[in-house]
Amino acid sequence: MTKYIAKQPDKKGYINFSPQEHQTWETLIKRQKNTIKNRACDEFFYGIEALNMSETKIPTLQEISESLNITSWKVMPVTGTVLVDEFFAMLARREFPVATFIRIPEELDYLQQPDIFHELFGHCPMLTSQAYADFVQWYGEFASSLTHSLRTILSRLFWFTIEFGLVKTSQGIRIYGGGILSSHQETVFALEDERPQRKVFSLHEVLLTKYRYDVIQDRYFIINSLESFYEMMDEKLLLSALHEIKSSQDNPFKTC
Numbered sequence: 001m002t003k004y005i006a007k008q009p010d011k012k013g014y015i016n017f018s019p020q021e022h023q024t025w026e027t028l029i030k031r032q033k034n035t036i037k038n039r040a041c042d043e044f045f046y047g048i049e050a051l052n053m054s055e056t057k058i059p060t061l062q063e064i065s066e067s068l069n070i071t072s073w074k075v076m077p078v079t080g081t082v083l084v085d086e087f088f089a090m091l092a093r094r095e096f097p098v099a100t101f102i103r104i105p106e107e108l109d110y111l112q113q114p115d116i117f118h119e120l121f122g123h124c125p126m127l128t129s130q131a132y133a134d135f136v137q138w139y140g141e142f143a144s145s146l147t148h149s150l151r152t153i154l155s156r157l158f159w160f161t162i163e164f165g166l167v168k169t170s171q172g173i174r175i176y177g178g179g180i181l182s183s184h185q186e187t188v189f190a191l192e193d194e195r196p197q198r199k200v201f202s203l204h205e206v207l208l209t210k211y212r213y214d215v216i217q218d219r220y221f222i223i224n225s226l227e228s229f230y231e232m233m234d235e236k237l238l239l240s241a242l243h244e245i246k247s248s249q250d251n252p253f254k255t256c
């Protein structure tokens with residue numbers, strides 16, 4: 001159970017954060033802007049510039065949405081549990097759900113549940129990238145068409161790309177996953193620690209890889225470029241892989 005409670009926006013959509021909450025934002029964004037230097041991909045830095053987020057106040061969702069106009073995305077407040085169907089429907093409408101709470105100062109490295117820093121700082125800069133923006137919308141549409149068990153397998157694709165993805169660049173491996181880029185510890189760990197595996201992206205392997213959401217990851221997958229997202233949207237290939245994996249999970253002892 002979370003101790004965090006999302007705030008209700010007022011009639012104009014404005015969320016009333018306390019001075020302490022704005023201070024937490026300031027601490028987080030200043031620290032993280034420093035940590036991502038030479039670690040985030042160029043597209044993320046482009047997005048940071050395009051969004052021009054305040055460092056002293058939690059940005060309003062309205063101002064973030066205005067900046068995301070370049071890829072026709074907007075952010076929408078989420079104040080409670082979003083049913084999974086509604087979550088995918090929002091992505092399909094190019095509406096990115098944003099939790100309206102921020103972690104407390106004692107939990108700056110908090111990982112349990114996405115807060116507004118994770119959503120705005122971790123994901124929104126990348127939503128200015130056309131390939132990433134198109135992929136997230138497509139994901140919402142495609143996931144909507146699947147059964148619960150196939151969605152569970154597909155969620156690994158979202159996890160190891162949008163949340164925890166690395167990308168090969170001419171300067172070396174860089175980060176684009178929002179789960180990493182909103183975490184001070186994991187931004188360093190994902191690229192420099194010797195413990196995690198860093199593997200070349202393989203769709204099949206990603207779909208087979210289970211993950212935990214409440215710990216630092218033990219493996220990351222590296223795509224060749226953000227254009228790789230367009231290759232991932234091959235629904236025929238994906239459906240065949242999803243059904244094959246589901247069938248092997250349903251019949252683990254089946255031999256051919």
Ligand SMILES: [Fe+2]
Pocket residue numbers: 114118119123163178179
């Ligand atoms: Fe996320």
